[in-house]
Amino acid sequence: MNTDSSRHISLAELRKHDRKDDCWIAVHSKVWDVTEFLHEHSGGPEIILQNAGTNATEAFDEVYAPGIFEENLSEDRFKSFLEPSSDVAPPGATxxxxxxxxxxxxxxxxxxxxxxxxxxxxxxxxxxxxxxxxLTPKTWAFYSSTATDLSTHRQNKALLRRIMIQPRILRDVSKVDFRRKILGHDSAAPFFTSPAAMAKLAPPDGELALARAAGAEDIIQCVSNNASYPLSSIVESVDPKQPFFLQLYVNSERHKTADLLQKAKALGIKAIFVTVDAPVPGKREADERIAAVDIQSAISGAASSNDKKGGGLGRLMGQYIDKALTWSDLAWIKETSELPIVLKGVQSVADAEMALTYDVDAIFLSNHGGRSLDT
Known part of the structure; x- marks a missing residue:
């Protein structure tokens, strides 16, 4: 069927297509036939069906990155534009x-x-x-929860407090410069923005806001593999000269990781932070207790859901992570990306020494904030 984009679709007509076998949805004035997409959507058909036959712009802006249908549907699935008078979100559509x-x-x-x-x-x-x-209760639970009995998290904070500074006096501190190079790239401070998944759960523009802030303060942003916006949208939203790192969870479907690494190189990403401190998702009880919201990562494709164990976003969205990752895979990651490799999650001297023998460019001391294993 050829689409007549000059003919606007009324809200009344849109409402006729609200079934599983005939599902249309409007987002930002565009009406899409998403019937086939229901079966492909990794978050399950319920997320789409609850907004079937409606103008769900507000609903989709809350949890999805712009362009989700343009990127995932063929052109013939675009039906036409919504009638201007109908271009408002109906009550209850969020x-x-x-x-x-x-x-x-x-x-x-x-x-x-x-x-x-x-x-x-x-x-x-x-x-x-x-x-x-x-923040909403679920968002706060996701961001603040740590593994099991919280012992590792508490010890992290206690150990940090044991680091003491010995002041030296009578030094000229009228001009203080914190600038450093991180992996060869200038930074106004000796730190960078660490990767945090699904930033859109907080401000609606999520990682885009983080990118703007990093640019304004002249520091580097490390983008999460589970970001809520596409990597290209984040990188291209700011000055082309602004550097980015990319955090990587290796996908058990290796071709997906290869595609992401090649895309990262093409976008000018400066380094890959391979996450090795979370081979399996941690048991974050506060996150499990609250039902998951409908949300999907635009980079990894991981989607939220609920099961009999709970609604933990960290656990349910981490199912794609390759549990068989070993030291020997680092050469493949480096060869595929042609970028510097940082091991994110080294926790022992023995592994730090091992990293030297595998030619990694840097190590990142981390136990995932106590969110993975609890010791």
Missing amino acids: MEVGEARKQKRSASADEVAGPPQLHALISAAHFETVAGQE
Whole structure:
């Protein structure tokens, strides 16, 4: 059937296509036939079907990156444009993330103004407190939860407090320069933005906001393999000269990892951080207790779901990770990407020494924030 894009589709006509065997959906004024996509969508058909026959722009903006249908559907699945008068989201069309955000705030005068301005947050602890108040319960559980009994997480914090600074006095500190090179690339500070999955669960523009912030502060962003926006969208949203690193979970379907590595090279990614401290997803009980929201990574394709064990985003979205990854695979990653390789997750002197023999470019000391194994 040839699409007549000059003929607009009314909301009444759109509503007729709300079944599993005849499923249309409108996003940003474009009407798509997603019937075949239902069976291919890794998040399951329910996510699409609950918005079938509607203008679900607001719903999809909450959890999906722009262009999901353009990237995954053939041109003949585009039916036409939605009639302008219908280009509003119908009541009840938003998904759980949006609803939870709205319900999170009460009608009190203090909360109507929204969260405090960023400049008003005076410490990391203050930032964490506000995040716990402003994020949805599921988002907060996903970001803050750690593995099992939280022992490793607590020890991480305790060990950090044991690092003492010995001050030296009578030094000229009128001009202080924190600039450093990280893997040969300039940074205004001796740190970078670590990868965090599904940033769109917090601000709607997720990793795009992180990229802008990194550019504004002249630091480097390491993009998560489970980012909510496509890698190309993140990199191309800022100055072409801005450097990026990419965190990698090796997919058990190796051709998918090969495709991602080649795309990373083409986009100018500066280094690959191979995650080795999470061979299997950790048991994050706080994350499991709250039902998963409908969300999917635009890079890995991992999608949320719920099962009899719970709704842990970390566990359910990490099923694609290759549990058979070994030292011998590092040469393949380096050869495929032709980029510097950093081992993210070294936790012992023995493994640090092993890394030297396998010609990695750097090691990243990490136990995944205590979110993987609990010791």
